[in-house]
Amino acid sequence: MSHEVSRLLTNIKRLWTGVGEPLEHVAVLVEDGVIGWVGDQDDAPDADIVDDCRGGLVTPGFVDTHTHPVYAGDRAPEIALRSTGARYAEIAAMGGGIAATVRATRAAPWDQLRAGLRARLVDFVQSGSTTMEAKTGYHLTRDGELDAVRLLADLAGDPVLPRLSVTFLAAHAMPPDYTGSRDDYTDEAASWSAAAREAGADNVDVFCDEGYFTTDQSRRVLQAGIDAGLRPRVHADELARTGGAQLAAELRCLSADHLLKVTPEDADALAAANVAAVVCPGTSLQLRAAPPVRMLLEHGVTVALGTDHNPGQCGSTSMSLMISLAVAVFRMSVTEALHAATAGAATALGLDDRGVVREGALGDLVWWDAAHEGSFAWAFRLEPRQVWRGGVPVLPADLEALV
Numbered sequence: 001m002s003h004e005v006s007r008l009l010t011n012i013k014r015l016w017t018g019v020g021e022p023l024e025h026v027a028v029l030v031e032d033g034v035i036g037w038v039g040d041q042d043d044a045p046d047a048d049i050v051d052d053c054r055g056g057l058v059t060p061g062f063v064d065t066h067t068h069p070v071y072a073g074d075r076a077p078e079i080a081l082r083s084t085g086a087r088y089a090e091i092a093a094m095g096g097g098i099a100a101t102v103r104a105t106r107a108a109p110w111d112q113l114r115a116g117l118r119a120r121l122v123d124f125v126q127s128g129s130t131t132m133e134a135k136t137g138y139h140l141t142r143d144g145e146l147d148a149v150r151l152l153a154d155l156a157g158d159p160v161l162p163r164l165s166v167t168f169l170a171a172h173a174m175p176p177d178y179t180g181s182r183d184d185y186t187d188e189a190a191s192w193s194a195a196a197r198e199a200g201a202d203n204v205d206v207f208c209d210e211g212y213f214t215t216d217q218s219r220r221v222l223q224a225g226i227d228a229g230l231r232p233r234v235h236a237d238e239l240a241r242t243g244g245a246q247l248a249a250e251l252r253c254l255s256a257d258h259l260l261k262v263t264p265e266d267a268d269a270l271a272a273a274n275v276a277a278v279v280c281p282g283t284s285l286q287l288r289a290a291p292p293v294r295m296l297l298e299h300g301v302t303v304a305l306g307t308d309h310n311p312g313q314c315g316s317t318s319m320s321l322m323i324s325l326a327v328a329v330f331r332m333s334v335t336e337a338l339h340a341a342t343a344g345a346a347t348a349l350g351l352d353d354r355g356v357v358r359e360g361a362l363g364d365l366v367w368w369d370a371a372h373e374g375s376f377a378w379a380f381r382l383e384p385r386q387v388w389r390g391g392v393p394v395l396p397a398d399l400e401a402l403v
Contacts, residue, residue, distance in 0.1 A: 005048045005049060005391075006029060006030065006031045006036070006047040006048045006049070006391075007029070007030045007031075007047055007048065007049045007050075007051060007363075007388070007391045008027055008028070008029050008030075008044055008045070008046075008047035008049070008050045008051070009027060009028045009029075009030070009051050009053055009058060009365065009367070009388075010027040010041060010044055010050055010051070010052055010053065011027075011041065011052050011053050011054055011055060012025070012026050012027060012028065012041075012053045012055075012056065012057075012058045012367075013025065013053075013055040013056060013057065013371050014056075014057050014058075014371060014372055014373070015028070015038070015057075015058050015059075015357060016057065016058070016059040016060075016338060016342075016357075016373050017038070017060070017356060017357040017358065018059075018060050018338075018339060018342045018343040018355055018356040018357065019343065019356050019357070019358055022373065023038070025040065025041045026038065026039060026040060026041055027039065027040075027041050027044035028058070028357060028365065029044070029045055029047055030363035030365075030388065030390075030391030031391075033362065033363055033390035033391055034353075034360060034361065034362055034363050034390075035357060035358060035359055035360065035361050035362070035363050036359060037359065038357060038358065038359065051367075051386070051393075053367045053385075055371060056367050056368060056369070056370065056371060056385065057367070057368045057370045057371055057372060057373060057375070058357075058365055058366065058367050058368070059128075059338065059342065059357075059365070059366050059368065059373070060130075060342045060343075060354065060355050060356055060357050060361075060364060060365060060366070061128065061129065061130025061131065061354065061355075061362075061364030061365060061366055061387065061388075061389065062127075062128045062129040062130065062131075062319040062320070062341045062342060062345070062366070063129070063130075063131045063132070063304075063341065063342060063345035063346050063348075063349065063351075063354060063355050064124065064129045064131070064132035064133065064162075064305075064306055064307050064309075064319050064341075064345070065132075065133050065255065065257075065276075065278045065304045065305065065306040065345045065348045065349060066133060066135075066257050066278050066280055066306025066307070066308050067124075067132055067133060067134050067135065067306065067307055067308065067309045067310070068134075068135050068137060068138070068169075068308070068309065068310035068311075069117055069120045069121065069124075069134050069135075069309055070105070070113065070117055070134070070135075070136060070137075070138060070148045070151065070152065071101050071104070071105050071113075071116075071138045071310070071311050072101075072104045072105045072107070072108035072112065072113060072116065072138075073100065073101050073103075073104025073105065073108075073311060074104075074311065075096065075097075075100055075101065075311045075312045078091050078096040078097070078100070078312065079286070079312070079313075081096075082286065088239060088287065089210075089211055089239070092211065095176075096312075097173075097312060098137075098138070098172055098173040098312070099173065099176040100312075101138050101310075101311050101312065102138050102139065102140055102173070102175065102176055103176060105138040105139060105144075106139060106141075106144065110147070110151075113151065114151060114155075117151065117152075117155065118155060118158075118161070120309070120317060121155060121158075121161040121162055121164075122160075122161065123317040124161075124162050124309075124317045125160070125161055125162045125387060125389065125394050126384070126387065126394065126395055127317050127318040127319065127320065127384070128318075128319060128320055128366045128368075128384045128387055129162050129317070129319050130162055130163060130354070130362075130364035130366075130387065130389050130394075131162055131163040131164075131165070131346070131349070131351070131354055131355075131364065132162045132163075132164060132165070133164075133165045133167055133203070133233075133306070133349055134152050134164050134165070134166055134167065135167040135168075135169040135172075135205060136148035136149055136152070136166075136167070136168055136169050136170065136172075136201075137169035137170065137172030137173075137205075138172070140170065140172065140173065140174075140175035140176075140178075141175065142170075142188070142192050142195075145168065145169075145170045145192065145196070146192065146195055146196060146199045149166055149168055149196050149199040149200050149201045150199050150200060152164055152166045152200070153166055153199065153200025153201075154200075156200075159389065159390070159392065160389070160392075160394055162389075163354075163362075163364075163389075165202050165203060165349045165351070166200055166201045166202050166203070167201065167202065167203040167204070167205045167233060168192075168193065168196035168197075168201040168203065168204050168205070168225065168230060169204075169205040169206070169207075170189040170192055170196070170221075171185075171186065171189045171190075171205075171206040171207065171213055171217075171218070171221045172205075172206075172207050173207060173212060174212075182213070182217065183217065186213065186217040186220055186221060187220065189221055190220050190221045190223075190224035190225075191224065193221075193224045193225045193227070193228035193230060194228040196225075196228070196230065197228045197229050197230055201230055202230065202231060203225075203230055203231045203232070203233050203254065204221065204222060204224075204225025204226070204228075204230040204231070204232055204233070205232075205233045205234060205235065206218040206221040206222060206234055206235065207235040208234050208235060208236055208237075208242065208243070208244035208247060209235060209236070209237065209238050209239045209240065209242055209244060210239045210240035210242055211239065212235075214242070215242060215243040215244065215246075215247050218234060218244065218247055219247060219250075219251070222234065222247075222251055222253070223251070226251070231253075231254050231350055232248075232251050232252075232253040232254065233253055233254050233255050233256075233257065233278075234247060234248045234253050234255075234256050234257065235257050235258055236248055236256040236257060236258060236259060236262075237256075237258065237259050237260065237261040237262050237266070238257075238258035238259070238260050238261070238287075239260075239261070240261055241261040241262065241263065241266075244256060245259060245262045245266035245267075245269065245270055245275075246266060246269055248270065248273070248275045249266075249269035249270055249272065249273040249275055250273075252273050252274070252275065253275050254275070254276065254348060254349065254350050255275060255276040255277065255278045255304065255348040255349075256270060256275055256276075256277060256278070257277075257278040257279075257280070257306070258278070258279070258280060258283070258284075258291065258308075259277055259278075259279060259291045259292075259296070260284065260287070260289045260290070260291045262291065262292065262296070264295060264299060267292075267295055267296050267299035267301055268299055270296070270299075270301045271299050271300040271301045274302075275301075276301070276302040276303070276304050276344065276347055276348035277291075277293075277296050277301045277302065277303050277304070278303075278304045278305070278306050278348050279291045279293055279296075279303060279304070279305060279306070279326070279330065279340075280305070280306045280307065280308035280314065280322075281305070281322050281325035281326050281329055281330065282307060282308060282313065282314030282316050282321075282322065282325065283308040283310075283313040283314050284329070284330075285325065285329065286313045286314060287313070290329055290330060291330070293326070293330040293331065293332060294330075294331055294332075297332075297336065302344050302347050302348065303332075303336070303340045303344055304340050304341075304344045304345040304347065304348035305319065305322045305323065305326055305337065305340040305341045305344075305345060306322070306345075307319060307321075307322055318381050319341050320368075320376055320379070320381055320382040320383075321380065321381040322337075322341065323337040323338060323340075323341055323376045323377070324376055324377055324379065324380045324381065324382075325380075326340065327376070327377040328377070334373055334374055334376055334377050335373075337376070337377075338373055338376065342355040342356065343355040343356050362390060363388060363389075363390050363391035364388065364389055364390065365387075365388045366384050366386070366387050366388075367384065367385045367386045367387075368382055368383070368384055368385065369382065369383050369384070369385050370382055
């Protein structure tokens with residue numbers, strides 16, 4: 001669809017807008033890639049193309065706030081080992097974990113990395129995610145990390161893939177072959193921030209946790225990124241409470257992610273600094289622990305969901321599955337979980353033009369195989385019937401064939 005073509009989504013039984021109560025029996029007009037009108041079905045304007053949603057549920061496109069999609073290799077054996085009780089740190093000490101993926105990713109040809117990445121991004125968008133955050137972090141060399149940024153930035157312009165918010169995560173772990181100190185590598189990774197920004201990165205991140213980077217080291221990485229024009233995010237307090245959430249509040253990061261070990265004091269600091277809490281149900285289940293989501297919500301923290309798609313913990317690309325798990329495991333309501341996958345998730349990426357259905361927002365919409373949002377908590381991976389990115393259908397199926 002060219003930007004000159006208007007598209008009307010009609011016969012919507014229930015529209016979850018993200019900005020108030022769901023609307024019923026409505027239609028949505030998309031023009032120039034953005035939503036131009038939302039209103040009663042009987043008052044719908046004319047359009048060049050009319051798509052009949054057949055009494056179904058429509059939501060904004062999902063926003064996945066935490067992914068690691070640039071990788072090669074398979075860590076299924078260590079996932080099986082973890083299921084027997086092996087701890088994250090034990091697996092890393094045996095040469096597994098991030099270091100194993102770094103070795104496999106470095107060894108993979110770039111055309112293979114690009115093909116694998118693109119295939120994953122197709123899975124994301126066809127599962128209903130029209131925007132996603134995507135991290136580097138599996139090369140841990142200057143050239144490799146910058147090339148990964150360029151690869152993501154290049155695919156961000158593909159109209160049939162999700163819109164990408166690219167995160168520079170050179171401080172993901174110590175490189176397995178690095179001979180200097182952790183402080184030395186911290187300073188090196190921090191010094192690459194300006195080049196990462198020039199290569200197309202939007203954000204900077206650091207793994208601030210036990211066995212990885214200290215709060216002081218993380219502060220150096222994040223401040224260098226801020227100085228280079230990158231927006232700060234932080235992996236915080238996942239394995240132990242080491243101060244990552246407090247650092248996120250200090251630097252007013254966009255988000256603090258994982259947060260399995262945070263306290264009410266940390267929640268108050270995040271809320272006061274307007275730092276979103278990104279929680280990842282799939283990874284939490286793998287680690288057999290859960291973040292205190294109800295406590296975070298009660299303290300006024302904006303909560304967002306992410307798949308944390310990566311080769312070592314969670315292979316899912318489905319945000320609808322994350323919603324199901326958030327309701328079942330994190331004790332979120334369906335409304336809270338949907339907000340965390342849409343409007344709340346957009347907030348966690350510093351974006352205000354998506355995750356909602358209102359005039360002027362991006363025409364990123366999903367028609368689901370359901371008539372009510374409660375189906376997300378029932379289906380454990382509700383499937384889209386159609387996804388529109390900027391008003392353009394993404395799924396290959398003909399709408400008429402979806403009856």
